[in-house]
Amino acid sequence: xxxxxxxxxxxxxxxxxxxxxxxxxxxxxxxxxxxxxxxxxxxxxxxxxxxxxxxxxxxxxxxxxxxxxxxxxxxxxxxxxxxxxxxxxxxxxxxxxxxxxxxxxxxxxxxxxxxxxxxxxxxxxxxxxxxxxxxxxxxxxxxxxxxxxxxxxxxx
Amino acid sequence: xxxxxxxxxxxxxxxxxxxxxxxxxxxxxxxxxxxxxxxxxxxxxxxxxxxxxxxxxxxxxxxxxxxxxxxxxxxxxxxxxxxxxxxxxxxxxxxxxxxxxxxxxxxxxxxxxxxxxxxxxxxxxxxxxxxxxxxxxxxxxxxxxxxxxxxxxxxxxxxxxxxxxxxxxxxxxxxxxxxxxxxxxxxxxxxxxxxxxxxxxxxxxxxxxxxxxxxxxxxxxxxxxxxxxxxxxxxxxxxxxxxxxxxxxxxxxxxxxxxxxxxxxxxxxxxxxxxxxxxxxxxxxxxxxxxx
Numbered sequence: 439x440x441x442x443x444x445x446x447x448x449x450x451x452x453x454x455x456x457x458x459x460x461x462x463x464x465x466x467x468x469x470x471x472x473x474x475x476x477x478x479x480x481x482x483x484x485x486x487x488x489x490x491x492x493x494x495x496x497x498x499x500x501x502x503x504x505x506x507x508x509x510x511x512x513x514x515x516x517x518x519x520x521x522x523x524x525x526x527x528x529x530x531x532x533x534x535x536x537x538x539x540x541x542x543x544x545x546x547x548x549x550x551x552x553x554x555x556x557x558x559x560x561x562x563x564x565x566x567x568x569x570x571x572x573x574x575x576x577x578x579x580x581x582x583x584x585x586x587x588x589x590x591x592x593x594x
Numbered sequence: 595x596x597x598x599x600x601x602x603x604x605x606x607x608x609x610x611x612x613x614x615x616x617x618x619x620x621x622x623x624x625x626x627x628x629x630x631x632x633x634x635x636x637x638x639x640x641x642x643x644x645x646x647x648x649x650x651x652x653x654x655x656x657x658x659x660x661x662x663x664x665x666x667x668x669x670x671x672x673x674x675x676x677x678x679x680x681x682x683x684x685x686x687x688x689x690x691x692x693x694x695x696x697x698x699x700x701x702x703x704x705x706x707x708x709x710x711x712x713x714x715x716x717x718x719x720x721x722x723x724x725x726x727x728x729x730x731x732x733x734x735x736x737x738x739x740x741x742x743x744x745x746x747x748x749x750x751x752x753x754x755x756x757x758x759x760x761x762x763x764x765x766x767x768x769x770x771x772x773x774x775x776x777x778x779x780x781x782x783x784x785x786x787x788x789x790x791x792x793x794x795x796x797x798x799x800x801x802x803x804x805x806x807x808x809x810x811x812x813x814x815x816x817x818x819x820x821x822x823x824x825x826x827x828x829x830x831x832x833x834x835x836x837x838x839x840x841x842x843x844x845x846x847x848x849x850x851x852x853x854x855x856x857x858x859x860x861x862x863x864x865x866x867x868x869x870x871x872x873x874x875x876x877x878x879x880x881x882x883x884x885x886x
Contacts, residue, residue: 440646441759442616444654448661448754448763449770455665455723460715463672467695468714470679477681 558594565590602837607642609735609833612757613749614638614645616652641749654757661754664726668719694722698872705876708883710775713876720764721872724821727755728864731828732857735836755825755867758818765818768875772813775882783885813878817871824867828860 569590600608618624618635625640638655639645645652675691684692698718706713730753739750754760776784788806789799835856838849 440614440649440652441762442614442648442650442652442654444652444657444757444759445763445766447653447658448760449767451662451665452719452764452767455669456712456716456719458669459672459719460712463669463676464695464715464718466676467672467679467692468699470681471692471695473681474684 562594565593602840605837605840606830606833608749609739610751610830611642611749612645612654612751613656613747614648614652615655616645616648618644618647619649622647639749654751654759656750656752657754657757657760660730660752661727661760664730664754665723668722668726672718672722694718701873702876705873706880706883708779708880710879710883713879716771716879717872717876720875721868724755724764724871725864725868727753727760728825728868730754731756731825731832731860731864735829735832753825753829755821756829758822758826761822761825762814762818764871765814765821768817768878769814772810772878772882775879779883780885813874817874817878821867821871824863828856828863831856832860 569586573586615638616636618630618637618639620630620632620634622630622644624630625644639648639652671687672691675688678688679692695718698721699714702714702717733752738752742750751757776787780787788810789802791802791806793802832853835849835853838845838852841849
């Protein structure tokens with residue numbers, strides 16, 4: 439247990455090992471650890487961001503869905519309205535067409551009646567003639583003639 | 595275990611003697627009765643007597659070699675980790691080393707508030723190196739010395755931290771750093787701290803100087819001697835237990851029990867002492883950096 443040169447030997451090697459540690463051991467290990475810590479922090483931040491993005495995307499999706507539903511409802515409403523409108527229009531058109539057809543038929547009937555009447559009027563003369571011939575052929579009887587003429591007239 | 599023809603006290607003294615190489619001064623008597631001639635003699639000491647005669651001009655070969663060897667082991671282990679370390683997933687010993695680095699870094703950060711890139715590596719070196727030196731205490735006391743005795747080397751202390759030269763060498767290294775940074779950071783403030791504390795008046799300068807210098811010197815001495823004392827006492831108890839094995843077959847069981855108990859307790863001590871040496875170093879250097 440003597441104090442001797444070992445003291446200085448130990449001091450010398452102590453400083454040597456500390457210098458070695460300071461130059462070649464500590465900085466790379468600490469740098470690697472710090473780098474890893476940063477990487478992990480970045481990873482965690484990215485995960486956070488991703489989950490936040492996901493939340494946002496979900497919110498957006500819900501919103502879009504809502505919008506789409508509203509839009510669809512609007513479209514259905516519009517379509518219903520339009521359908522009703524079309525039906526109404528068709529009804530009106532059909533009514534108008536029916537009216538028009540009816541009017542046309544009526545006017546045709548009237549025309550037919552008028553034509554028939556004109557024809558009859560033309561034939562009245564011939565009938566009168568034939569009637570007159572018959573009267574002339576037979577004896578003229580006032581009473582019978584009146585009846586005959588009446589009958590003719592009723593035949594019109 | 596005490597070998598043939600050796601008393602217990604001889605056994606213990608033998609175990610506490612370093613393998614010493616040094617210069618025997620002229621006129622000293624050697625183990626075989628011869629007298630060293632003019633100019634002295636550089637030689638390997640045979641026993642404590644000769645080692646004592648060598649005085650300061652000697653070196654403890656065993657302490658030095660074990661200490662350097664363990665220091666190189668530390669450098670090699672941690673250099674490998676430094677080369678392997680990446681920002682990827684660590685594995686194996688890299689984990690252990692990184693845990694130690696993190697632990698030391700945390701301790702230094704909480705204790706040391708200045709900016710000095712040397713403190714943390716210094717603390718790591720002290721922690722691991724002192725731990726490795728203390729760890730040698732857990733090897734059976736006769737294992738390595740016994741094997742070396744077969745090879746012809748008769749004295750061997752394999753625990754460098756039971757050698758006051760080793761612990762005081764480190765403590766003095768720390769002390770030099772303390773002085774260096776005190777002067778570098780505080781400049782004249784350091785002189786003022788030594789002379790004007792705790793009584794701030796010029797009349798008290800001698801009193802202050804005495805108290806502060808004693809306080810200053812107490813730091814490295816307590817630092818080095820605490821580690822030495824703890825490890826020396828631990829080693830001594832291991833040696834006594836080993837001697838107890840030699841006291842007869844009846845003592846085998848109790849000696850074994852005490853041995854196991856002390857070894858388990860000692861695991862705590864070797865870690866604790868390495869940690870204390872590291873923390874106190876950081877604290878002292880932190881004080882040297884603090885400017886009032």
